[in-house]
Amino acid sequence: MADRPDIRALVPRAASAQISRRALLSGFIVVGATSVLAACSKSTGFAPSKLPDGVMENHLNVYSWGDYDDPANIAAFQKTGTSVQFDSFGSNEELIAKLGATRGTSGYDVIVPTGSYIPIMSENGLIEKLDHSRLKNLGNVDPLYLDQSWDPGNTYSVCKDWGTTGFAYDTRAIPGELTSWADFLEAATGTASGDVSLLEDPWEVASIYFAANGIDPNTTNKADLAAADEYLVNTLAPHVKAFNSTAVTSGIPEETFTLMQAFNGDARQGLLASDDPDSWRFVYPTPTANLWMDTWAIAKGAQNMDAAYAFIDYMLEPEVSYREVDYIGYSTGVKGIDELAKENEFDFPELVFPAADVIERLTPAELNDAAGQLVKTLNRMMAKAGS
Incomplete structure (x- = not known):
């Protein structure tokens, strides 16, 4: 250095x-x-x-x-x-x-x-x-x-x-190789349930659902927004342990989560602080991210x-x-x-x-007419999380 x-x-x-x-x-x-x-x-x-x-x-x-x-x-x-x-x-x-x-x-x-x-x-x-x-x-x-x-x-x-967004997971707790946002959602509602952390950002959280379902993450379509709200609040949120955009920096070394949505540079921080970085994997998920x-x-x-x-x-x-x-x-x-x-x-x-x-294959986030709805969805998720 x-x-x-x-x-x-x-x-x-x-x-x-x-x-x-x-x-x-x-x-x-x-x-x-x-x-x-x-x-x-x-x-x-x-x-x-x-x-x-x-x-x-x-x-x-x-x-x-x-x-x-x-x-x-x-x-x-x-x-x-x-x-x-x-x-x-x-x-x-x-x-x-x-x-x-x-x-x-x-x-x-x-x-x-x-x-x-x-x-x-x-x-x-x-x-x-x-x-x-x-x-x-x-x-x-x-x-x-x-x-x-x-x-x-x-x-x-x-x-x-x-930078961009992806996810980190503990390979000891989650078997198999995860490569996509669809894989993330399957693990979050399955093997990683209760040990999941998401970012405190409406666009980033909603983009998980949109990307996994082949929808433009910057969509303003009301049907898309309604479908995302339904899934994220009622299906994903009960499996989420925390909404914390810095979780990965301590979550990897302290092993407080097994699956974390994270910014790429922050995941690196977590690995640098870990005694066992080889047990963790960071994924740039398909098909897209911010x-x-x-x-x-x-x-x-x-x-x-x-x-x-x-x-x-x-x-x-x-x-x-x-x-x-x-x-x-x-x-x-x-x-x-x-x-x-x-x-x-x-x-x-x-x-x-x-x-x-x-x-x-990355997609820059846009500030558009969907912003207000995405905030409401995230707030509803936070209220439902862990229930």
Whole structure:
């Protein structure tokens, strides 16, 4: 592992802030964000500062998730003469509320929204369009993580890091090989009954049913939503022990569950902490699962535009990007970092760098008209669980 300031442990603590935000209920968030934007009054904002060519501002304001960047990378960037000030938010709703209330006068330059929120932010004038000519390292990003459905052409954003969802199971307790969401449901209602953990996320939980039944996980069809509600509440929920998006990090080493829906990087944390990792298997289930992505973007009215582009471009350099992977435990999507991981004897690389055929069948979650119903279904499941 690369040397770095003694800020915190590498993986187990690294994802704590990140994971807790993934546990937020997306339905509540999107409703809240929409309300905030509707209530905010529009203001003119102020123009970015102008500097002579070749001169970069000496300050940069970044608004991001807490503890989400390698301090060694930030320290190295600051050697350019630009100091970096980080403020943290706890949810996309909080980010949108801040930017929506200030309308171009927030004082922030670089922000880190989750990709699925880019449409609502761009439609409401909260983020700047990117000038790709100022991102010389954009070509370092693997095409698999460019041109996502929520930001065609990377008009407003570029990948900061990404992950997906699958499940981990104890091979000593569950016989046979599980490969699909249908297998997950069969085990959850059978051999693993009472020892199952699901994520605290309406879309993620509902997508298990949709994927297992060949339905688009982003469906808004009322019949699909009703069928999912019926199955998840009345058939699956009674077998569920917990809804906890961080369960796998302790669930594997402490063996508190035998079957856990989990984010890939978090499952790696659990295996790193286990005395018997060979007894566990993580599955990238067929036919599909979520491809979530956090992004670099520039806030509307950013004052330190040169520094903002320089910072994002710096983060897309392969060696810098690898240090980010090593720190946060998730892939940044930059080409070649999997090879750097091998060179640095990175543990369980397959849980951070899945095969291309896995990535190609993933489905990015969308914030759509089904969000409210999915929240209701999850709440009903929580009330029914263990009964």
